[in-house]
Amino acid sequence: MTPEERIAALEARVARQDAELELLRAKLFALQEAMIERTARRFPRISSPGWRIMPIVRGKSAHAPAAIIGFGGMSRAATLPVPEYRRTLDELPVDAFYVRDFWQFWYQKGLLGLTGNIEETAALIRTRICARYRVHGTIGTSAGGWGAVIVGVLTGAARILTLAPQTMLNRKVYDEFGGLDTRVEELAAARRFGNMAEFLRDSGFRGRIDVHFGADNARDRGFAERLQGIDCVRLCPHPSDSHNISGWLRETGQLSRIVGDWASELLAMGAKGGGDDG
Numbered sequence: 001m002t003p004e005e006r007i008a009a010l011e012a013r014v015a016r017q018d019a020e021l022e023l024l025r026a027k028l029f030a031l032q033e034a035m036i037e038r039t040a041r042r043f044p045r046i047s048s049p050g051w052r053i054m055p056i057v058r059g060k061s062a063h064a065p066a067a068i069i070g071f072g073g074m075s076r077a078a079t080l081p082v083p084e085y086r087r088t089l090d091e092l093p094v095d096a097f098y099v100r101d102f103w104q105f106w107y108q109k110g111l112l113g114l115t116g117n118i119e120e121t122a123a124l125i126r127t128r129i130c131a132r133y134r135v136h137g138t139i140g141t142s143a144g145g146w147g148a149v150i151v152g153v154l155t156g157a158a159r160i161l162t163l164a165p166q167t168m169l170n171r172k173v174y175d176e177f178g179g180l181d182t183r184v185e186e187l188a189a190a191r192r193f194g195n196m197a198e199f200l201r202d203s204g205f206r207g208r209i210d211v212h213f214g215a216d217n218a219r220d221r222g223f224a225e226r227l228q229g230i231d232c233v234r235l236c237p238h239p240s241d242s243h244n245i246s247g248w249l250r251e252t253g254q255l256s257r258i259v260g261d262w263a264s265e266l267l268a269m270g271a272k273g274g275g276d277d278g
Contacts, residue, residue: 032102036113043097043128046083055111056125059086059096065270067133068092068263069125069157071107071140071147072100085139085246088256092263097129099147106169107147108193118147118193122154130155134270137262141246142166150193153205158269160209161262164245167196167223176219197226205232210262214248216241 001009032053044051045058059070068089072081083098090096099121103109107118115121130136137159140148145165152160166173193199200209211227213220215237227233240248249255 033113046086046098055100055102055114057083057098057100059083059098060090061095062093064094064267065134066263066266067095067097067129067136068266069097069099069129069136069138069148069151071138071144071151072098073140073142073144074104084141084144085259088259089263091256092260094263094267095133099125099151101143101147104143106143106166107151108169118150119154122151125151126155135159135266137161137266139259139262140165142243146196149196149209150199152207152209153200153203156207158207159262159266160207161212161259162209163212163249164214164217164220164243165196165211165223167226169194197230200227200230200232207232209233210236212236212238212245212249212258214238214240214242214245217243217245219243220245 036054043056043058044054051057070083070085070089072084075081081100081102081104083100086096086098099107099111101107101109102112107121110116110118110121111124115124135158136155138148138152138155138157139161140146141163142165145162146167146169148162149160149165209227209232211224211233213224213236215221216239220243221237224235224237228235238245238249238254242248246255249258
C-alpha cells in the first residue's frame with residue numbers, strides 16, 4: 001500500500017467513526033429527551049434521582065421574594081454541563097434555579113425535551129419560575145452569559161449579571177467557543193438573536209445588565225465594547241487576560257462579593273414589591 005493509499009484508508013476510517021459517533025449522539029439525545037418529557041411537569045431538585053439529565057433543576061430554596069436563574073455554559077469535554085454558580089448561590093438567601101443547554105448552542109435550539117427555541121425557553125421560565133416571585137435575576141458566563149442576557153431580557157429580569165459573554169454569534173465564534181455537541185450547520189438558527197447589541201437596542205429592556213470581563217483579554221473586551229452606550233448595560237472591566245473571568249474573580253476573592261451585592265439588590269427590590277427602571 002502506498003503512502004497515499006494509507007492516508008486515504010485512514011481518512012475513510014475516521015469518517016466511518018465520525019458517522020458512528022454522530023449516530024450514538026443522536027440515540028443518546030433521543031433517550032434523554034424521552035426521559036425529560038416524562039418528568040417535564042416538574043423541575044427536580046439538585047441531588048434528586050435523575051437531576052443530572054434535566055435542563056432545568058432547582059437549587060436551594062430560601063422562600064425568598066427573589067429568584068436567581070443561573071445559565072450554564074459550554075462543556076469542552078465529554079461531560080454534562082454543570083449547574084454554574086451553585087456554590088456561590090448556595091451561600092445566599094435566594095431561591096436558585098439552574099438552566100443547562102445540552103445542545104451546546106447558546107440556547108438557540110431551546111432546552112432538550114422541553115422547548116424548541118429561545119423564545120419558548122423564555123416563555124417556560126417566565127410561567128414556571130418567574131411568575132412565582134416578585135423579581136428575578138439571571139446570571140451566566142460565556143455562552144451561559146449569552147443565555148442569561150437574552151432570556152433575562154425576554155422574561156423581564158430586574159437584574160442580569162453576565163461574565164465574559166459572547167455578544168455576536170458567527171462561524172468564528174463557533175470555532176473558538178463551541179463545545180463538543182455544537183454543530184456549525186445549525187448557525188442559521190441563531191440569526192434572530194445573533195447580534196446582542198441590536199437585540200438590546202430594540203428590546204426596550206428596563207432592568208440593568210452588568211457585564212464583567214477581563215480588560216486584557218482582547219476577544220472578551222471586544223465583545224463587551226459592542227454593548228457600550230446601550231442604556232441598560234453597565235460595563236465592568238477587570239485587570240485580567242483570562243476568559244474564565246469568574247474563576248479569576250473567585251481566586252482573587254471578589255466573586256462572592258460581586259454576586260452577593262448583586263443578589264442583595266434583587267432581594268431589596270423583592271422586599272419592596274417589584275422591579276424598577278434600572
